[in-house]
Structures are given as structure tokens and as C-alpha cells.
Amino acid sequence: MPRVDWPKILTALAPKLSGANYNTWLKPARVIEDRFEEVVIAVPTDYAKHWLENHLLAQIKERVGEQLGGQTAVKIIVKRPEPSLKKPADLPLLQTEAKKAKPKRPNPFNPKYTFENFIVGNNNRLAFAAAKVVADKPGEAYNPLFIYGGVGLGKTHLIQAVGNEVHAHNPTKNLIYTSCETFASEFINSLQTKTIGEFKRKYRSVDLFLIDDIQFLSGKEGTQEEFFHTFNILHQTNKQIVITSDRVPKDIPNLEERLSSRFNWGMIADIQTPNFETRLAILQAKAQDSGLIVGGEILEYIANQITSNVRELEGCLTKLATAAKVENEEINIPFVSRTLKDLLQTGGTNLTAKKVVSSVAAYFELEMSDLLGKKRIKELVYPRHLIMYLLRERLGQTFPQIGETLGGKDHTTIIYGVGKIAKNIKTNDEIEKHLKDIERLLY
Numbered sequence: 001m002p003r004v005d006w007p008k009i010l011t012a013l014a015p016k017l018s019g020a021n022y023n024t025w026l027k028p029a030r031v032i033e034d035r036f037e038e039v040v041i042a043v044p045t046d047y048a049k050h051w052l053e054n055h056l057l058a059q060i061k062e063r064v065g066e067q068l069g070g071q072t073a074v075k076i077i078v079k080r081p082e083p084s085l086k087k088p089a090d091l092p093l094l095q096t097e098a099k100k101a102k103p104k105r106p107n108p109f110n111p112k113y114t115f116e117n118f119i120v121g122n123n124n125r126l127a128f129a130a131a132k133v134v135a136d137k138p139g140e141a142y143n144p145l146f147i148y149g150g151v152g153l154g155k156t157h158l159i160q161a162v163g164n165e166v167h168a169h170n171p172t173k174n175l176i177y178t179s180c181e182t183f184a185s186e187f188i189n190s191l192q193t194k195t196i197g198e199f200k201r202k203y204r205s206v207d208l209f210l211i212d213d214i215q216f217l218s219g220k221e222g223t224q225e226e227f228f229h230t231f232n233i234l235h236q237t238n239k240q241i242v243i244t245s246d247r248v249p250k251d252i253p254n255l256e257e258r259l260s261s262r263f264n265w266g267m268i269a270d271i272q273t274p275n276f277e278t279r280l281a282i283l284q285a286k287a288q289d290s291g292l293i294v295g296g297e298i299l300e301y302i303a304n305q306i307t308s309n310v311r312e313l314e315g316c317l318t319k320l321a322t323a324a325k326v327e328n329e330e331i332n333i334p335f336v337s338r339t340l341k342d343l344l345q346t347g348g349t350n351l352t353a354k355k356v357v358s359s360v361a362a363y364f365e366l367e368m369s370d371l372l373g374k375k376r377i378k379e380l381v382y383p384r385h386l387i388m389y390l391l392r393e394r395l396g397q398t399f400p401q402i403g404e405t406l407g408g409k410d411h412t413t414i415i416y417g418v419g420k421i422a423k424n425i426k427t428n429d430e431i432e433k434h435l436k437d438i439e440r441l442l443y
């Protein structure tokens with residue numbers, strides 16, 4: 001007789017989490033041991049363990065304590081899911097297939113996009129971890145994996161990295177990467193040329209299906225229908241599906257509900273804009289890869305200016321490399337600012353301190369002058385801390401610079417404020433939500 005009422009605990013904790021967090025982290029957790037002194041909860045991955053321990057363990061302990069009395073320890077362990085058994089009917093087929101030595105297939109993925117050269121920061125840690133799990137054990141952990149995030153933040157890189165990794169270990173498997181637009185136009189073509197049979201065979205026989213930019217299914221009813229069947233067949237036979245999108249499923253307009261609900265079956269992972277340190281790390285890695293020799297201060301300068309898009313960061317380096325070669329000049333700040341003038345001023349991606357303050361003010365419906373002034377009111381404290389944090393993370397400002405922006409505050413006050421947000425963000429989903437909402441205003 002189990003003594004812990006685990007479903008009850010799930011129900012109690014669910015409202016405290018976002019739907020995606022609940023589905024990804026809490027829902028797969030199972031009680032596997034329920035003894036007098038210890039309750040053991042199993043989760044499918046190291047990362048899920050890590051996440052639950054950091055975010056929910058205390059609350060789970062509290063609930064278990066309420067049910068069983070305070071002394072019971074709660075432990076989270078990793079137990080990978082058993083590979084699903086093939087249906088007996090499939091066995092003869094599998095055996096004959098195994099006898100024929102399968103030919104290796106050429107690698108269809110872009111060799112530029114690997115896990116090794118993907119720089120991991122707080123903005124993409126979850127998506128990276130999930131992509132790795134899926135590449136290690138296709139079809140076993142999360143299916144589908146749905147990665148979403150803004151333009152130029154590494155979605156295509158990650159999904160292709162999954163492909164490269166799976167191909168390296170299973171070169172005989174049929175792995176397909178396609179953009180959603182290609183999928184749609186192939187489908188329409190196949191209708192026109194009466195080759196729909198071939199189209200279906202192609203996509204329904206894949207072992208790993210990577211589909212990029214699924215938001216383009218929006219409004220395409222016929223393609224949605226076809227994709228729906230493809231998805232079902234692959235999912236039922238435990239073929240891994242990885243999907244990227246520029247937004248969460250429910251925000252894709254004119255997408256059938258049966259599809260968007262399926263996209264929520266596995267794991268949903270986001271990629272946010274990288275912070276200053278991560279931008280700098282990306283620039284360092286890319287500069288090194290391309291043999292471009294530039295000083296740290298140049299990279300910092302670029303990381304300070306381009307704040308929302310990794311593709312643009314790369315663009316800057318490429319342009320610099322070419323210009324330096326052509327003009328045969330030393331790469332210093334004046335040269336950089338001259339060469340990159342267009343890139344640094346386009347797209348409204350230039351984030352300024354003022355923009356940060358005005359966005360926070362708008363978000364909390366406060367006056368900018370109050371936020372920057374000397375009033376010591378409780379309501380202003382938290383928004384000011386957020387400003388400090390954003391100036392540090394997004395603009396890479398120094399503590400004294402931030403102090404100055406905020407109307408002459410001492411740098412120790414700033415260190416305290418930034419630290420406070422950085423510390424609490426790990427345990428407080430609300431802060432994370434505020435920051436995400438504000439960032440939407442920033443860019």
C-alpha cells in the first residue's frame with residue numbers, strides 16, 4: 001500500500017508552476033519507493049533531478065511531511081526510462097532487416113552545427129541539455145522536443161547538432177532535417193504531381209525527424225493535416241521528433257489544437273537572448289575558430305553593442321575580418337566602430353540604459369523619474385534591482401556605471417541589488433517571468 005498520495009502533491013504544486021515547467025519536470029516524476037523513513041522519487045534525467053532539487057524539493061518535502069509526519073526524508077534519483085519494447089508483430093521484420101547489413105548514409109546535416117561549438121549560457125542551458133538527452137537516447141526521453149526562441153538565437157544550430165550527433169552514432173539510420181516551409185512546399189508539389197504516395201513514404205519512414213520553424217504551419221490546413229499523420233505514426237513507433245519554433249505552440253496562430261496539444265507532449269525548452277558574458281564567450285569562440293586576432297576590449301565592445309542576436313554577433317566578426325584584411329589596418333576601437341557602423345546601428349537592437357529603465361518603468365507602471373530618484377519607497381526597490389540586473393547582464397555595465405545611471409548610487413548598493421536578483425531568480429519563477437516580459441519590451 002503506498003502511503004504517500006503523490007497525485008495529491010502534484011495537484012497541489014501544479015498551480016505554482018508554468019504549464020511547461022509542470023509538464024517537463026514534475027509530471028514525469030514517480031514515487032518508486034515509499035518506506036517509513038524515506039520516500040524516493042525517480043525522474044528520467046540528471047537535469048530533471050537538478051531542476052527539481054533546486055526548485056521544488058523543499059515544497060515536496062513539506063507536502064510529504066504533511067501527509068506522513070515530519071520525519072520522512074525525500075530523495076530524488078535518476079532512473080532512465082526503459083527502452084520501449086517492440087510489438088511482437090514487428091519482430092520478424094526487424095530480424096530480417098538486421099540480417100541485411102545496412103549501408104551507411106551520407107550525413108545530411110551542416111557540419112558547422114555541433115554541440116561542441118555551441119556555447120552554453122543561462123539563456124539556452126535547458127534547451128541544450130534537452131537536445132543532448134534526445135541525441136543520446138532518441139525516442140526515449142522526451143518526444144517531441146520542442147525548442148522555441150527568437151531569431152538568430154541558435155535554434156537551427158541546436159536541432160542540427162542533434163542530427164549530427166545521432167548520425168555519428170547511427171550512420172545507417174534514416175535521419176531527416178527539413179524546414180517547415182520545405183515540408184509544406186514538397187507536400188503541395190506532391191499533390192500537384194500526384195506523387196503523394198512517395199511523399200508519405202519519405203516522411204513516415206524516418207528514424208529521426210527534425211523540423212525547423214514549425215510556426216510556418218500557421219494557416220496551412222492541408223499541410224497541418226498531413227503533418228498530423230506523420231507526427232502520429234512517428235510518435236507511435238518511438239521515432240524521435242524535434243521541432244523548433246519562434247514561439248510556444250499555443251501562440252502559433254491558426255494552428256489546430258490537436259497539433260499544438262501534441263507539441264506539449266514531450267518537453268518544451270526555450271532559448272532566450274544571451275547575457276553579456278555569454279555573448280562575449282560566443283565572440284571569443286568564433287574569433288578563435290576563424291583565426292581572427294582581436295583584443296578582449298574589441299570583443300567586449302561588440303558584445304556591448306549587439307545584445308539580442310547571435311547571428312549579428314557573428315556578422316560583426318566576419319565583417320571585421322574582411323575589412324581588416326582589405327584595409328590592412330590594426331583592429332582598434334575606432335576602426336571597429338567605423339567598420340561596423342551599419343551593423344551596430346541597424347535593427348533597433350541597440351539597447352541603451354535609458355531603454356532598460358523606461359521598459360521597467362512601463363512594465364510596473366511607474367515613473368522613470370521615481371525609479372531614478374532618491375525616494376525610498378518599498379514599491380521601487382524591486383524594480384530598481386531588476387534595472388541593476390538588466391544593466392549588468394544585458395549591457396555589461398560596470399557596477400559604478402550602473403550606480404551613475406541610477407542617480408548616483410554607491411557601487412556596493414548595486415552589487416547587492418544585482419546579486420539579489422541573480423540569487424533569487426533560481427528559485428523564484430515570478431522573477432524569471434518578469435524578466436522575460438520586460439525583455440520582450442526591450443527588443
Ligand code: ADP
Nearest residue numbers: 117118119150151152153154155156157310311
Ligand atoms: P535561429 O535558428 O534561432 O534563428 P541559428 O541557429 O541560425 O538561429 O543561429 C544563428 C547563428 O548563431 C548560427 O551561425 C549559430 O551557429 C550561431 N549561434 C547561435 N547560438 C549560438 C551559441 N550558443 N553558440 C555558438 N553559436 C551560436
Ligand code: MG
Nearest residue numbers: 155156157212
Ligand atoms: Mg533557424
